[in-house]
Amino acid sequence: MIANLFNAPLGESEVAVGVGTVGSSEAIMLAGLAFKRKWQNKRRAQGLPCDKPNIVTGANVQVCWEKFARYFEVELKEVKLRDGYYVMDPEKAVEMVDENTICVAAILGSTLNGEFEDVKRLNELLEEKNKETGWDTPIHVDAASGGFIAPFLYPDLEWDFRLPLVKSINVSGHKYGLVYAGVGWVIWRSKEDLPEELIFHINYLGADQPTFTLNFSKGSSQIIAQYYQLIRLGFEGYKNIMENCQENAKILREGIENTGRFVVISKEMGVPLVAFSLKDNSVHNEFEIADTLRRFGWIIPAYTMPPDAQHVTVLRVVIREDFSRTLAERLVADIEKVLHELDTLPARANAKLSVTEGAPPKKTALQMQMEVCDHWKKFVMERRKTNGVC
Numbered sequence: 530m531i532a533n534l535f536n537a538p539l540g541e542s543e544v545a546v547g548v549g550t551v552g553s554s555e556a557i558m559l560a561g562l563a564f565k566r567k568w569q570n571k572r573r574a575q576g577l578p579c580d581k582p583n584i585v586t587g588a589n590v591q592v593c594w595e596k597f598a599r600y601f602e603v604e605l606k607e608v609k610l611r612d613g614y615y616v617m618d619p620e621k622a623v624e625m626v627d628e629n630t631i632c633v634a635a636i637l638g639s640t641l642n643g644e645f646e647d648v649k650r651l652n653e654l655l656e657e658k659n660k661e662t663g664w665d666t667p668i669h670v671d672a673a674s675g676g677f678i679a680p681f682l683y684p685d686l687e688w689d690f691r692l693p694l695v696k697s698i699n700v701s702g703h704k705y706g707l708v709y710a711g712v713g714w715v716i717w718r719s720k721e722d723l724p725e726e727l728i729f730h731i732n733y734l735g736a737d738q739p740t741f742t743l744n745f746s747k748g749s750s751q752i753i754a755q756y757y758q759l760i761r762l763g764f765e766g767y768k769n770i771m772e773n774c775q776e777n778a779k780i781l782r783e784g785i786e787n788t789g790r791f792v793v794i795s796k797e798m799g800v801p802l803v804a805f806s807l808k809d810n811s812v813h814n815e816f817e818i819a820d821t822l823r824r825f826g827w828i829i830p831a832y833t834m835p836p837d838a839q840h841v842t843v844l845r846v847v848i849r850e851d852f853s854r855t856l857a858e859r860l861v862a863d864i865e866k867v868l869h870e871l872d873t874l875p876a877r878a879n880a881k882l883s884v885t886e887g888a889p890p891k892k893t894a895l896q897m898q899m900e901v902c903d904h905w906k907k908f909v910m911e912r913r914k915t916n917g918v919c
């Protein structure tokens with residue numbers, strides 16, 4: 530079903546294969562291993578060295594790619610981000626590809642701002658490079674979130690097995706696949722893309738059981754839950770839910786923009802989320818906003834972007850199926866309350882005055898985090914004094 534959703538060629542001679550995993554992280558480890566082994570086999574057959582494999586990604590990759598690179602001894606070559614452009618630039622990625630590149634990994638729905646990377650353009654550029662060099666560098670798509678969004682909201686967007694160099698795709702069942710935590714999937718375009726020697730065949734369970742995993746015995750509840758959701762909701766059901774998430778993201782986005790205090794850096798097309806930063810002239814910082822919002826029951830992450838956009842700090846709200854319009858409106862109202870509170874704190878009012886006299890130097894992310902820590906330390910000490918606890 531999932532291979533079909535990703536437009537795998539399912540002719541008589543071609544059969545996509547796949548594995549259920551613990552989230553996209555395990556799926557990515559397995560996909561990476563398959564690319565590494567395939568590349569090594571080819572290099573050995575050509576009598577070429579195969580001890581320096583690398584993988585090309587954007588600096589915005591999720592941490593599991595760094596884990597893959599470190600655990601499986603593959604160099605991670607990251608395309609740096611830049612101001613206003615927070616995904617992998619396909620031109621730069623293809624420039625970084627060399628004979629040791631096992632694959633280029635594109636993300637469909639960057640963890641940091643939900644933006645889809647341009648897989649179609651990457652495929653075009655890589656096809657040209659492969660033709661010039663005689664290599665056959667493939668593409669993996671990390672569609673952890675986008676894999677269950679794009680097929681329903683943007684069916685004409687070509688990012689999947691419709692593109693010939695896309696050899697494998699991962700997706701998290703426990704994100705927009707709508708299953709509880711602990712399930713992911715990786716699909717290979719065809720059997721040839723998954724080296725047979727990585728598959729173990731066991732027969733002591735009564736029939737041939739092929740396995741390719743990094744974890745071992747586990748319950749089947751997530752697999753059943755995914756199967757249930759797919760057949761219970763069907764294409765239409767998923768589509769309705771994703772449209773609803775998109776609509777609620779839009780309402781939240783507009784509410785945040787209307788405060789006049791933030792710049793929204795997520796795109797309308799992408800994962801239904803809102804990533805936003807304070808405008809440059811703000812005397813507050815995103816960590817203070819996140820910290821104060823906790824008192825209203827909202828746990829909203831604030832983080833800095835990876836290199837070379839590390840001076841940008843972002844707040845991010847991911848819209849799930851159960852995040853209603855009412856909740857979106859309540860969050861905007863609470864953000865307004867937080868801004869008002871921060872604006873009227875005496876220390877802040879003074880800082881504001883100094884802004885009119887000359888802008889203060891911009892604080893680093895570390896300084897901001899230290900300030901938040903100091904604030905909490907003072908708060909805890911005060912509490913201890915009041916309660917008579919040493």
Ligand SMILES: Cc1ncc(COP(=O)(O)O)c(C=O)c1O
Pocket residue numbers: 551552553554555591593636638639640671673674701712713
């Ligand atoms: C783009 C991307 N890849 C991989 C992952 C890892 O996914 P999982 O939590 O399913 O292991 C995430 C999770 O946030 C992600 O956003």
